[in-house]
Amino acid sequence: MNLTLKIWRQAGPDAQGELATYPVTDITEDMSFLEMLDVLNEELIGKGEEPVAFDSDCREGICGMCSLMINGQAHGPEVTTTCQLHMRSFSDGDTITIEPWRAEAFPLVRDLIVDRSAFDRIIQAGGYISVNTGAAPEANNLQVQKHKADRAFDVATCIGCGACVAACPNASGMLFLGAKISHLGELPQGQAERDSRVVKMLNQHDAEDFGGCQNLGECSAACPKEIPLDVINQLNHDFLRAKR
Amino acid sequence: MPELIDNLYALGDQIEDTKAPKVPVAEMWTKAKFENKLVNPTNRRKLSIIIVGTGLAGGAAAATLGEAGYHVKSFCYQDSPRRAHSVAAQGGINAAKNYNDDGDSIYRLFYDTVKGGDYRSRESNSYRLAEVSANIIDQCVAQGVPFARDYGGLLDNRSFGGVQVARTFYARGQTGQQLLIGAYQAMERQVAAGTVEQFTRHEMLEVIIVDGKARGIIARDMVTGEIETHLADVVVLASGGYGNVFFLSTNAMGCNVTATWRAHRKGAYFANPCYTQIHPTCIPVAGDYQSKLTLMSESLRNDGRIWVPKRREDCEKDPRNIPEEDRDYYLERKYPSFGNLVPRDIGSRQAKVVCDEGRGVGPLVGDFRRGVYLDFADAIKRMGRDAVKTKYGNLFDMYQRITGENPYEVPMRIYPAVHYTMGGLWVDYGLETTIPGLFAAGEANFSDHGANRLGASSLMQCLSDGYFVLPNTIRDYLAQGPFEPVAEDAPEVLEARKSVEDRIDKLLSINGDRTVDSFHKELGHIVWEYCGMERNDAGLRKGIDLVRSLRQEFWRNVKVPGSADTLNQSLEKAGRVADFFELAELMFIDALHRSESCGCHFRSESQTEDGEALRDDEKFAYVAAWEFAGGSEGSYEPPVLHKEDLIFNFIQLKQRSYK
Numbered sequence: 067m068n069l070t071l072k073i074w075r076q077a078g079p080d081a082q083g084e085l086a087t088y089p090v091t092d093i094t095e096d097m098s099f100l101e102m103l104d105v106l107n108e109e110l111i112g113k114g115e116e117p118v119a120f121d122s123d124c125r126e127g128i129c130g131m132c133s134l135m136i137n138g139q140a141h142g143p144e145v146t147t148t149c150q151l152h153m154r155s156f157s158d159g160d161t162i163t164i165e166p167w168r169a170e171a172f173p174l175v176r177d178l179i180v181d182r183s184a185f186d187r188i189i190q191a192g193g194y195i196s197v198n199t200g201a202a203p204e205a206n207n208l209q210v211q212k213h214k215a216d217r218a219f220d221v222a223t224c225i226g227c228g229a230c231v232a233a234c235p236n237a238s239g240m241l242f243l244g245a246k247i248s249h250l251g252e253l254p255q256g257q258a259e260r261d262s263r264v265v266k267m268l269n270q271h272d273a274e275d276f277g278g279c280q281n282l283g284e285c286s287a288a289c290p291k292e293i294p295l296d297v298i299n300q301l302n303h304d305f306l307r308a309k310r
Numbered sequence: 311m312p313e314l315i316d317n318l319y320a321l322g323d324q325i326e327d328t329k330a331p332k333v334p335v336a337e338m339w340t341k342a343k344f345e346n347k348l349v350n351p352t353n354r355r356k357l358s359i360i361i362v363g364t365g366l367a368g369g370a371a372a373a374t375l376g377e378a379g380y381h382v383k384s385f386c387y388q389d390s391p392r393r394a395h396s397v398a399a400q401g402g403i404n405a406a407k408n409y410n411d412d413g414d415s416i417y418r419l420f421y422d423t424v425k426g427g428d429y430r431s432r433e434s435n436s437y438r439l440a441e442v443s444a445n446i447i448d449q450c451v452a453q454g455v456p457f458a459r460d461y462g463g464l465l466d467n468r469s470f471g472g473v474q475v476a477r478t479f480y481a482r483g484q485t486g487q488q489l490l491i492g493a494y495q496a497m498e499r500q501v502a503a504g505t506v507e508q509f510t511r512h513e514m515l516e517v518i519i520v521d522g523k524a525r526g527i528i529a530r531d532m533v534t535g536e537i538e539t540h541l542a543d544v545v546v547l548a549s550g551g552y553g554n555v556f557f558l559s560t561n562a563m564g565c566n567v568t569a570t571w572r573a574h575r576k577g578a579y580f581a582n583p584c585y586t587q588i589h590p591t592c593i594p595v596a597g598d599y600q601s602k603l604t605l606m607s608e609s610l611r612n613d614g615r616i617w618v619p620k621r622r623e624d625c626e627k628d629p630r631n632i633p634e635e636d637r638d639y640y641l642e643r644k645y646p647s648f649g650n651l652v653p654r655d656i657g658s659r660q661a662k663v664v665c666d667e668g669r670g671v672g673p674l675v676g677d678f679r680r681g682v683y684l685d686f687a688d689a690i691k692r693m694g695r696d697a698v699k700t701k702y703g704n705l706f707d708m709y710q711r712i713t714g715e716n717p718y719e720v721p722m723r724i725y726p727a728v729h730y731t732m733g734g735l736w737v738d739y740g741l742e743t744t745i746p747g748l749f750a751a752g753e754a755n756f757s758d759h760g761a762n763r764l765g766a767s768s769l770m771q772c773l774s775d776g777y778f779v780l781p782n783t784i785r786d787y788l789a790q791g792p793f794e795p796v797a798e799d800a801p802e803v804l805e806a807r808k809s810v811e812d813r814i815d816k817l818l819s820i821n822g823d824r825t826v827d828s829f830h831k832e833l834g835h836i837v838w839e840y841c842g843m844e845r846n847d848a849g850l851r852k853g854i855d856l857v858r859s860l861r862q863e864f865w866r867n868v869k870v871p872g873s874a875d876t877l878n879q880s881l882e883k884a885g886r887v888a889d890f891f892e893l894a895e896l897m898f899i900d901a902l903h904r905s906e907s908c909g910c911h912f913r914s915e916s917q918t919e920d921g922e923a924l925r926d927d928e929k930f931a932y933v934a935a936w937e938f939a940g941g942s943e944g945s946y947e948p949p950v951l952h953k954e955d956l957i958f959n960f961i962q963l964k965q966r967s968y969k
């Protein structure tokens with residue numbers, strides 16, 4: 067395949083950014099999207115230019131490090147992470163626009179890399195169960211109904227990639243937040259801090275400049291882990307419960 | 311300098327693990343915990359700890375030591391601690407809970423670990439690992455880790471390669487992620503409490519040693535390029551394994567040896583570098599551009615059947631049209647009692663054997679088809695498609711996404727790939743390296759798995775080190791404090807900073823015409839070809855020459871664009887590959903000197919009549935701990951070998967058999 071890439075280049079947070087155009091040739095269907103960018107970067111370095119900076123690590127869809135808006139869609143046209151998107155989703159001659167996540171809460175670092183540490187601070191605000199190491203009771207003393215365990219697992223699969231935020235017109239982080247609230251709130255272990263957790267995490271979410279949720283559903287549609295939209299209902303429900 | 315052997319290395323003094331109490335193995339840890347000195351809670355906040363790495367080992371240690379009240383500084387190169395490579399572990403975590411009453415016990419887990427490691431691990435460490443395993447599960451469940459459960463609400467288990475009991479706890483195919491999120495959340499709780507300071511996108515590039523003790527690190531802020539000095543009373547390296555020396559592996563792209571290698575250069579011994587675990591169930595290589603290999607969880611071997619055609623002529627046929635009698639279920643045939651569940655080294659090697667015979671399947675890579683079938687047709691018949699989907703659905707989806715083939719319809723293709731490194735910094739029973747005050751945990755140390763790691767045992771070791779072992783042993787070290795403060799401009803600090811700066815300047819100034827990746831790929835190819843699944847004397851010697859000349863070219867001809875004072879991914883890679891070059895040489899030397907086969911280290915000169923690994927306990931029942939003997943940029947002087955004899959008081963050394 068031969069493709070035309072339009073890629074956001076920006077040397078630093080305060081530098082002027084622009085879309086630069088790069089043709090790439092001999093791209094095969096089996097390449098992942100990031101391998102295609104590797105090919106481009108090798109070429110750029112060969113020509114003495116600086117390669118395009120982008121984040122990735124595991125390259126198997128689980129670390130949440132990769133990002134990229136591809137043709138205006140978070141992680142591109144398939145419901146998956148960018149590292150697991152393969153070039154067979156594109157056709158010869160396509161022009162592909164590649165941009166970073168855009169959100170107030172995710173300031174740009176360089177080229178396609180943004181700073182997602184706001185997510186860590188939301189977790190710091192209460193996204194845990196307080197248990198000291200070494201003091202845990204025997205695990206099987208606690209039974210968890212299978213449907214609850216399954217639900218907790220389904221929402222615990224969030225990889226913290228931020229696609230939900232990037233996809234949302236308001237740049238809201240509610241899907242990420244709702245996933246954590248639902249994971250911990252579903253389990254018996256998470257009950258003691260359930261009320262305080264939701265209040266603290268939501269306050270932090272707002273303090274980080276994430277937008278509010280208007281139930282548009284773009285977040286869930288873009289989520290590579292298919293976190294369901296109803297975690298936001300759960301979040302709202304828990305918040306009201308906490309305020310009672 | 312002692313006499314050189316083969317011009318490659320010298321023999322130094324014997325080394326010993328002096329910290330394991332001299333009592334029966336089952337009492338060691340209890341005794342050590344009691345004898346380790348205590349630190350008064352009010353003194354703890356005056357003591358500081360640097361932890362490099364936020365995977366299961368480093369994350370768990372930061373959380374626990376922070377909670378104990380010490381001042382912890384935690385470092386990782388990713389943008390968030392939650393992305394450490396532990397996140398990728400799919401299969402599960404072992405623990406001797408015996409919930410299934412199938413005959414499991416601490417002793418059996420201990421026994422399986424030592425046997426699985428082909429009798430090249432320490433009894434003391436392996437026993438402790440089995441001993442604390444049950445506490446790990448309790449801890450993680452309390453944190454809210456959503457392990458699989460049965461309909462009664464109790465924890466579910468499965469079995470994993472190399473064992474006959476079901477002792478593996480799992481969270482679908484994402485056990486590593488769920489455990490890491492647990493540790494990460496516990497650590498973030500301490501960040502909020504102010505006991506842990508978190509430095510993300512920071513790469514540790516040097517250890518600071520003052521008066522013979524580790525007292526800090528030099529790190530580069532990967533966003534601004536700033537070189538920073540961080541001082542502390544103790545340093546822990548939990549920086550993961552070095553499998554990426556092979557370029558293609560199942561590890562994350564950023565995994566590297568830099569942290570441990572820099573420590574090695576400052577005096578920490580590096581043990582058993584040649585022990586690389588090759589995982590039998592990975593998606594085969596498809597092309598040259600490929601950046602990494604993807605693992606398919608070993609749990610697939612519980613229900614999938616592995617086979618290749620009996621005849622070469624059939625290798626190109628659609629596998630569904632090859633009748634039963636023309637298939638060779640080679641593992642079931644050769645190892646009837648373990649079948650498809652043989653340990654990883656055996657499963658991997660047998661796949662190589664059949665592919666080398668020309669019976670591999672899938673596309674030609676070079677002259678060979680490098681793939682075997684992992685077939686679920688029988689499982690689908692027996693359990694139904696839905697049940698298979700419930701159990702393995704996400705793995706099947708992943709396979710389809712990567713290969714474009716539907717594994718419910720056509721058998722999967724798998725091939726072995728580099729997965730884990732059993733070698734690492736030498737540590738004693740307290741996980742302390744040969745540099746006082748420098749500890750190593752998780753995959754970064756060498757201690758628990760011998761020459762081969764059983765599936766689901768690394769997660770267990772990382773969490774055991776991080777939650778339970780280090781907090782106890784570091785306490786003993788810190789009790790010697792308070793430590794004399796180190797000045798930011800002490801000569802040792804300035805020297806360490808300068809060496810980092812010089813190295814960066816050098817890499818940026820070469821301005822040759824080959825990219826870092828092209829060197830890394832070529833290096834990886836050499837290490838895989840001559841120090842991979844099977845090694846021999848001639849190949850290893852050849853490999854050393856190839857590594858040396860490629861390294862020279864690297865320092866003459868690498869091209870690193872950009873500058874030092876900004877985010878520069880080429881520069882990051884260049885520093886890592888430079889360290890891989892030196893490590894590769896040590897791996898070759900270690901593999902060459904160990905002329906026996908054991909575990910994942912298969913020397914073709916040393917095999918039994920039916921092609922199994924032939925150990926030589928008379929000559930090689932020791933840990934090989936290598937001391938750095940000097941060398942500047944790009945030259946690695948012949949290292950010094952220190953042997954730690956392995957003494958088996960509780961388990962009898964036996965030829966390992968899975969027949």
Ligand SMILES: Cc1cc2nc3c(=O)[nH]c(=O)nc-3n(C[C@H](O)[C@H](O)[C@H](O)COP(=O)(O)OP(=O)(O)OC[C@H]3O[C@@H](n4cnc5c(N)ncnc54)[C@H](O)[C@@H]3O)c2cc1C
Pocket residue numbers: 362363364365366367368385386387388391394395396397398399400401402403485486512513514515548549550551560561562565566568569605729730751752753754765766767768769770772
């Ligand atoms: C695909 C895959 C599947 C696996 N599945 C299983 C399984 O099912 N069961 C099992 O038991 N084991 C499994 N393993 C093995 C296991 O996951 C790893 O051995 C283990 O997670 C390693 O953990 P760690 O804490 O030692 O290091 P890691 O999790 O690798 O963490 C390393 C940390 O060090 C940091 N770091 C490294 N170098 C530097 C530096 N120079 N400066 C700053 N920070 C640095 C990184 O940022 C990271 O935070 C699997 C491994 C792979 C590759």
Ligand code: SF4
Pocket residue numbers: 223224225226227228229230231241242245285288289290291292293
């Ligand atoms: S909710 Fe989905 S899109 Fe949002 S961070 Fe989690 S995995 Fe990514």
Ligand code: FES
Pocket residue numbers: 121122123124125126127128129130131132147148149150
């Ligand atoms: S690189 Fe890890 S999820 Fe894409």
